[in-house]
Amino acid sequence: MEKLSVTIITLNEERNIRDALESLTWADEIIIVDSGSSDKTISICKEYTEKIFYNPWPGINTQKAFAKKLVTYNWILNIDADEKVSPELAAEIQSILGQGGHYDGYFIPRKVYYLGRWIEHSGWYPDYKLRFFRTEKGRWNGVDPHDEVVVDGKIGYLKGNIYHFTYENIEDHVKTMNNLTSVAAKEYTKRGKRDGLLSLMVRPPLTFLKKYILKQGFRDGLPGFIIAISSAYYVFLKYAKLWELINIIDYQGAKKGIKKR
Numbered sequence: 001m002e003k004l005s006v007t008i009i010t011l012n013e014e015r016n017i018r019d020a021l022e023s024l025t026w027a028d029e030i031i032i033v034d035s036g037s038s039d040k041t042i043s044i045c046k047e048y049t050e051k052i053f054y055n056p057w058p059g060i061n062t063q064k065a066f067a068k069k070l071v072t073y074n075w076i077l078n079i080d081a082d083e084k085v086s087p088e089l090a091a092e093i094q095s096i097l098g099q100g101g102h103y104d105g106y107f108i109p110r111k112v113y114y115l116g117r118w119i120e121h122s123g124w125y126p127d128y129k130l131r132f133f134r135t136e137k138g139r140w141n142g143v144d145p146h147d148e149v150v151v152d153g154k155i156g157y158l159k160g161n162i163y164h165f166t167y168e169n170i171e172d173h174v175k176t177m178n179n180l181t182s183v184a185a186k187e188y189t190k191r192g193k194r195d196g197l198l199s200l201m202v203r204p205p206l207t208f209l210k211k212y213i214l215k216q217g218f219r220d221g222l223p224g225f226i227i228a229i230s231s232a233y234y235v236f237l238k239y240a241k242l243w244e245l246i247n248i249i250d251y252q253g254a255k256k257g258i259k260k261r
Helices: 017-022 041-045 060-068 087-099 170-190 197-214 217-247 251-257
Strands: 004-010 029-034 052-054 075-078 083-085 105-108 110-114 129-134 138-140 149-151 155-157 162-164
Touching (some): 004 017, 017 041, 017 083, 029 041, 029 060, 060 075, 083 087, 129 138, 129 149
Parallel strands (some): 105 155, 110 162
Antiparallel strands (some): 075 129, 083 162, 138 149
């Protein structure tokens, strides 16, 4: 039977990390890479694994790549600190480890709990993520703030869910969007992306229509409507911040340049 290494990156995740680790007690190895938690995250992790490492935050893809370098075994399962592995998924993975997989990596459906219910539509489910893969075949290759694994080989799909407890409430959702859109806009500028008024005007309403109509967000009740609106707002913020970074060069300098009256 082949063995499994699990990788998790953390920063002040005391609210979530125990549930994540409890769903992984069957794994052969758990690797934690922390970027400077000041809460009880580390003490909780020590109850489940001795393999806890510190690395200053370099970005999500680089941090997950750092964790990958620390694993011992030839299969990796990566989850985030606010996620849990379902019993069905655990059984599927253990079966593959026992019988030998026909693929080099597997997409896993991710199911989100949001505003008191499991989201079944809205483009949030099934939110397939390639998180289980042969160590020597996979590499992190996403664009921050979104992580992505690329596997050099054949890809399969699993049925069991990763459960994602992503936002505690709407306030938490808005704070996260503000942070992620700042990261995304900076990444766009690094890559030379230049989008202007057209993207600001067109992309947000198209995102709403995609989430609410095409992805049937209306079937998720009021949370589905909130998801569609917030997704459109995310896109608006991202491109507004991109425009700001390109065009508004020196805010403090402009203030100093104003003559006193």
